[in-house]
Amino acid sequence: MWKNWSGYVECPRTPVLMPGSGAELATALADAGRDGRPVRMVGAGHSFSPLVASDGVIVSLDKLQGIIDIDAATRVARVHAGTRLYALGGALAERGLAMENLGDINVQSIAGATSTGTHGTGLGFGNLATQIAALKFVTADGREVVASPGENPELFAGGRIALGSLGVLTEVSLRLVPAFRLRLERGRMDLEDCLAQADALVAANRQFEFYWLPHTETVLTKKWNTTDAPVDKSGVGRWVSDVLLENIAFGLLCGVGKAVPSLCPPLSRFCASLVSASEQVDASWSMLSTVRQVRFNEMEWSVPAERGADALREIKALISMRTFPLMFPLEVRWVRGDDLWLSPNHGRDSVHISVHQYCGMPFEAYFDAVQAICLNHGGRPHWGKVHSLKASQLARLYPRWDDFLALREKMDPKGLFLTPYLRGLFGV
Ligand SMILES: Cc1cc2nc3c(=O)[nH]c(=O)nc-3n(C[C@H](O)[C@H](O)[C@H](O)COP(=O)(O)OP(=O)(O)OC[C@H]3O[C@@H](n4cnc5c(N)ncnc54)[C@H](O)[C@@H]3O)c2cc1C
Numbered sequence: 001m002w003k004n005w006s007g008y009v010e011c012p013r014t015p016v017l018m019p020g021s022g023a024e025l026a027t028a029l030a031d032a033g034r035d036g037r038p039v040r041m042v043g044a045g046h047s048f049s050p051l052v053a054s055d056g057v058i059v060s061l062d063k064l065q066g067i068i069d070i071d072a073a074t075r076v077a078r079v080h081a082g083t084r085l086y087a088l089g090g091a092l093a094e095r096g097l098a099m100e101n102l103g104d105i106n107v108q109s110i111a112g113a114t115s116t117g118t119h120g121t122g123l124g125f126g127n128l129a130t131q132i133a134a135l136k137f138v139t140a141d142g143r144e145v146v147a148s149p150g151e152n153p154e155l156f157a158g159g160r161i162a163l164g165s166l167g168v169l170t171e172v173s174l175r176l177v178p179a180f181r182l183r184l185e186r187g188r189m190d191l192e193d194c195l196a197q198a199d200a201l202v203a204a205n206r207q208f209e210f211y212w213l214p215h216t217e218t219v220l221t222k223k224w225n226t227t228d229a230p231v232d233k234s235g236v237g238r239w240v241s242d243v244l245l246e247n248i249a250f251g252l253l254c255g256v257g258k259a260v261p262s263l264c265p266p267l268s269r270f271c272a273s274l275v276s277a278s279e280q281v282d283a284s285w286s287m288l289s290t291v292r293q294v295r296f297n298e299m300e301w302s303v304p305a306e307r308g309a310d311a312l313r314e315i316k317a318l319i320s321m322r323t324f325p326l327m328f329p330l331e332v333r334w335v336r337g338d339d340l341w342l343s344p345n346h347g348r349d350s351v352h353i354s355v356h357q358y359c360g361m362p363f364e365a366y367f368d369a370v371q372a373i374c375l376n377h378g379g380r381p382h383w384g385k386v387h388s389l390k391a392s393q394l395a396r397l398y399p400r401w402d403d404f405l406a407l408r409e410k411m412d413p414k415g416l417f418l419t420p421y422l423r424g425l426f427g428v
Helices: 022-035 085-094 110-115 153-159 191-204 236-259 261-274 305-321 364-376 391-397 401-411 420-426
Strands: 039-042 057-060 067-071 076-080 132-138 144-147 168-175 181-190 207-212 218-227 278-283 296-304 330-335 350-358
Touching: 022 039, 022 057, 022 132, 022 168, 039 110, 039 168, 067 085, 076 132, 085 110, 110 168, 132 153, 144 153, 153 401, 181 191, 191 207, 191 218, 191 305, 236 261, 236 278, 236 350, 296 305, 296 364, 305 330, 305 350, 305 364, 350 364, 391 401, 391 420
Parallel strands: 039 057
Antiparallel strands: 067 076, 076 168, 132 144, 132 168, 181 218, 181 278, 207 218, 207 330, 296 350, 330 350
């Protein structure tokens, strides 16, 4: 049975096919097309929205992983689309190269991460799809199509974030930078101080983000800057903050909060009392990623950068007025604007606000209320996370929406990659 990471989306009877070559992939698509079974691709299954769910066929490229080649002069690596980010990070480091930015975890596949607009933080950086130099798709009718700025430029503009609706990505070429080391500084601030200083903190650091602990005035700040300092060898400090506090202890407290929801506010205040300063140095691909063992469901909104603080204040007011049983911190990040047709960052620098709920606890009323606030601030949802928008609402948020719909129709006229969820998104 296929399930997503949080366990909220499951397909009990859908076969998961793992082609080991382009020919096997083309056969799988032809078979599904002949039988009228919708095909969805899966990477690491880390999306919270039902993008992968299908009662037809799920195709995984887990057998097609690794670097194909690297052009040393242009620093562009061609990688198999199923390659996991953690494997890529290590392999690139051995060649003195790195991705310029990453998200909060590194277990996603490169195709899955880029297809939903996965991002990290830092106004100097776009989402991961903006690092793409070229793509190779296998289309519904088995053709290989390459997209780059010079070859099928419309497909390049529309295809870097396409939710697996245009074809199967088999290769992704990435623009890289020389390998670098990062110092991560964790700190503690008062929420209003942090909001007042946020623009300066974003400008002064390579990367900055913060987590606000609900029912408190406390935020945990994270700043990353490049350094030549040596890597921390012992790893003890990092294990204490990343594994012991953020996973083992936090997971136990979430279990208590789930059993006795009225304890969530005091438990969140207890977590806030543990927030303290620390520092670590490591290779960029390791230092940007965290371990997430406590399972949750998540919603995330990209709002215009100048609306981020007000949107967060309204969410804070909402939480204080209602009795949502919450103890998961809200995460706030910054992402540079871009010109990708379905990018939540299209045309504007953005602040991203993420809200979470522990697995097995109700999230619908909380997420609906946050969605209403963020929509009011011009927000666009993260494609890989929970939201309830349909085509008519999405069309108003994306200036190139109609161009994308036309591209989708051209690439997949028979709707091989469309499920009821995707049909709802695109209004097909
Ligand atoms: C613990 C956790 C932490 C996260 N942290 C972040 C974060 O820091 N920043 C952020 O932005 N997001 C984050 N996410 C969301 C996550 O990055 C996205 O949902 C991402 O799409 C998941 O990648 P995946 O490989 O699991 O793809 P999947 O969820 O398996 O698939 C995502 C989409 O990609 C498509 N796809 C997959 N493979 C292919 C292919 N070969 N060809 C065409 N389409 C394909 C799928 O059909 C689907 O539409 C997080 C999620 C979790 C669970």
